[in-house]
Structures are given as C-alpha cells and as structure tokens.
Amino acid sequence: MQQLGKLLQLFGMIILPIAILMELSGGLTRSGGDVMGFNVAQMLVMALFGVGAFYLGRILEGYSQ
Numbered sequence: 378m379q380q381l382g383k384l385l386q387l388f389g390m391i392i393l394p395i396a397i398l399m400e401l402s403g404g405l406t407r408s409g410g411d412v413m414g415f416n417v418a419q420m421l422v423m424a425l426f427g428v429g430a431f432y433l434g435r436i437l438e439g440y441s442q
Contacts, residue, residue: 382438389431396423 400420 378441379438382434382436382441385430385434385437387434389427389429389434392427392430393424396420396427 396419
C-alpha cells in the first residue's frame with residue numbers, strides 16, 4: 378500500500394511537466410478547428426488530475442504507516 382502511494386505521488390509530480398511539454402510541442406491543440414495554440418481546458422484537466430493523484434498517494438502512504 379505504501380508503494381502504491383509513493384507511485385501515485387510520483388505520477389502526480391510528473392504529469393504537470395508532461396502537460397507543459399505537450400503544450401509547447403503543440404500536442405494540446407483544439408480539435409476540429411484551425412486554431413493552433415494554448416488550450417487551457419486540457420492543461421487544467423491534466424493539472425487537476427496530477428494534484429488529485431498526488432493527494433491520493435499521500436493519503437494512501439499516510440494510512441499505510
């Protein structure tokens with residue numbers, strides 16, 4: 378259980394830089410349109426998912442001790 382908590386924390390810390398790199402490389406563009414650039418909604422979802430994974434991992438690690 379403690380290992381799963383640490384793994385979730387690690388995943389939560391890695392997901393935000395991945396979102397930033399995807400934005401810089403153009404991986405987070407609006408689908409179905411010719412608008413290229415920053416899509417705040419996708420980056421916000423990835424950031425909230427990362428924060429949630431980190432927090433859940435912290436709770437799991439705390440309860441396992």
